[in-house]
Amino acid sequence: MRVFVAGATGAVGRLLVPLLLADGHEVTGTSRAEAGARGLARQGAIGVRVDAHDRAALAAAVRDAAPEVVLHQLTALAEANLSDNARIRREGTRNLVDAAKAAGVRRLVVQSISWAYEPGDVPASEDVPLDLSADAPRDETVGGVHALETRAAEVSEHVVLRYGTFYGPGTWYRPGGRVGGQFEGSGFTATDAVTSFVHVEDAALAAVAALHWPTGTYNIVDDEPAPARAWAPVFAQVLGVPQPAVAEGRAGWQRGADNTLSRMKLGWQPKYPTWREGFATLS
Template sequence: MRIFLAGATGAVGRVLLPLLLDAGHRVVAASRTAAGVERLRAQGADAVRLDVFDRAAVGDALRAAAPDAVVHQLTALADADPADNARVRREGTRNLVDAARAAGVGRMVAQSISWAYRPGDGPAGEDEPLDTGAPEPRATTVQGVAALEDAVAEIPEHVVLRYGTFYGPGTWYAPGGLMADRLRAGLLPADDGVSSFVHVQDAARAALLALDWPRGVVNVVDDDPAPAREWVPALAAALGAPAPEPTTGGAGWQRGARNTAARTLGWQPQHPTWRTGFTATP
């Protein structure tokens, strides 16, 4: 299959690219920078430099690539600014979907998140609604997710992967990453709010498998949703940072998610729990 990989140098994209190539796919991989293009070519991909906000350039790139499928792993996480990431989800996805449709692409796999569900009891399933009525600052994130998922649904055969919180190499949860800084600054609470995680290696494998999955939305999370009072001390130990004292509280939407659908489709995480994954060798 000929694949157009958007976000090929991101935390998931950089792991996904070799998986696609090893599976025999021909990949046209996109990066925003010249250095990124060179890295992608060195890995064996056809590479293109692309600004996803340049609508005409996105259209040209998709026409030239003529892919069978688009894999959308675009994010803007470097500055930890939710507004930047929401813009990628809204405008970048809109440009990518319109270009894919114009190029006759019938399949898209896209990155979404699993912590955009409405408040509720227990981990969320895919049939539950997004928290579109949330106040700011959460509204910016959820509305960006809703715009992304609505746009991707215009592609006939689409799979939206609602990933858990990424950890592993190249993420905020890696040594030297944002969460280590927040732990040292006392800014990461160990409260009752529940999170679901996924290692970037498992996230990438899900995207590869999703090229053959039926259309729809799938939570891609590990088996172990847990409150921050459990995972924050474990993360602190893995990163060599001080652990905060446990506290109570947490938002209603901090509930984690279920991975039943993904497992039914054949996805089996190599890191089924963050309890061992935080300290596993990448």
């Protein structure tokens, strides 16, 4: 199968491309940097340097690749700028969807998130609406997610993967990562906020499986949504740093997500069933 991976050198993309190649797919991957494109070529993919905000260049890259499936893994999180990330969800997705449609692509798989749901007291299933009435600054993130998913639905066969919080290589949740650094600097406070995690390897494996999944929106999270009071001490122990400070309370939207639909309908099972097993691999 000819597969076009937009954002092929990000945290998910760098694991996804080798999996696709190993399965025998013909892969074209994009990177904003020339070094990234060369790295993709060394793996056996076709590497293309292109910025998703360059509408004409992206359209040409998709047209030349003539893919059967487009995998949208575009993010802008290197500088932790959530406005840039929301922009790429809005504008980058618009450009990618238009390019896919112009090239006759009928299947699109997109990377979304599972913490954009309305507030609630239990982990959110996919039928819970997005939190479109959220106050600033959360409204920017939720608005970007809504734009991403709405535009993805323009492609006749579309799979929206609402991922949990990534941990593992190349993510914020690892030794030396952005959140890992907060722990190492005693700058993290464990509250009642619930997080649903997913190991970045499981995220990549789900994207490969989604090449054949039915159209729909699916939470791709592990089996144990957990408050920071539960997971943060384990993470600190893995990092070998002092236990974090503790405080009560959470925002209503910090509820986690439920993976029942993915498990029951798709038969999806994460390699790391919970963050407990996954965190143990980080040390």
